[in-house]
Amino acid sequence: MAIIGAGPAGLMLAHLLNRAGIECIVLENRSREHCQARVRAGLIEQWARDLLVETGVGERLKREGLFHKGTKLQFGGELHPINFMKLVGKGTTIYGQQEVVKDLIAAVANKGTKILFEVSVTSVDSLNSTPPKVKFIHDGRHRLGQLEILLCQYSRRISRPKKMHQFLLAGF
Numbered sequence: 828m829a830i831i832g833a834g835p836a837g838l839m840l841a842h843l844l845n846r847a848g849i850e851c852i853v854l855e856n857r858s859r860e861h862c863q864a865r866v867r868a869g870l871i872e873q874w875a876r877d878l879l880v881e882t883g884v885g886e887r888l889k890r891e892g893l894f895h896k897g898t899k900l901q902f903g904g905e906l907h908p909i910n911f912m913k914l915v916g917k918g919t920t921i922y923g924q925q926e927v928v929k930d931l932i933a934a935v936a937n938k939g940t941k942i943l944f945e946v947s948v949t950s951v952d953s954l955n956s957t958p959p960k961v962k963f964i965h966d967g968r969h970r971l972g973q974l975e976i977l978l979c980q981y982s983r984r985i986s987r988p989k990k991m992h993q994f995l996l997a998g999f
Contacts, residue, residue, distance in 0.1 A: 829854060829961050831951075833862050833942055835924060838931035842882060845938040853935065853942040854963055862944070863932065867924040873917035879927070884934045892922035 828844065830837045833855035844851045855862060871879075871892070879885035896918045897910040911918050936942060947964040963970055 828852070831948060831961065833857075833928070833932070833944070835927050835931065838928060838935055838942075839878070839882075839884075841935045841940050841942075842884060842931055842938075845935065845940055846882065851940060853940065854946045854948065854961070854965075855942065855944050856946055856948070857944065859932070859942075859944045863925055863929050865925055869921050869923045871920045871922055871927070873919065876920045876922075879930070884930050887926070887930055888920065888922050891926070892920040895919050895921065 828849065828851040830841055830844075830851055830853045833853050837853055837855075841851050841853050857865075871888075876885065876888065876892070879888055896912040897908060898919075899906045899908050901907070932942060943965050945965070949962045949964060949969075952960050952962065
């Protein structure tokens, strides 16, 4: 199975597949250094924090993340507190996305899953057939992807087939 994108979604999917005994390969168009250093979101909802902890990737998050029971909004010149714990019994954790990526790369790589960085995807073929295939270039060599493809990416990632929504709704 090929997973396109080494962001939090793609890496978590690889981690979950590993735990289920399913082999996969992760393809990323950026360098490992770039993926581990790019600063993006830092607010993690309770469900995502719980998933990271329950699947064995949350030890550093528990130590270093900052848990928040709520937030404050300012309007009309006044602060208005919103207590998440009272409202829904959950909070949020501040922990950089790049830190989540570092933790997931370590977990996935430790299980022997290949993460190929600096990959150029040349095509995603046969979306309407089984199994679809991905063609890509890594280290200057053309390669053909695995049996099934899972795309876990932000909108500017390495592959954006025009029928992406159909592909994702097809059960992949």
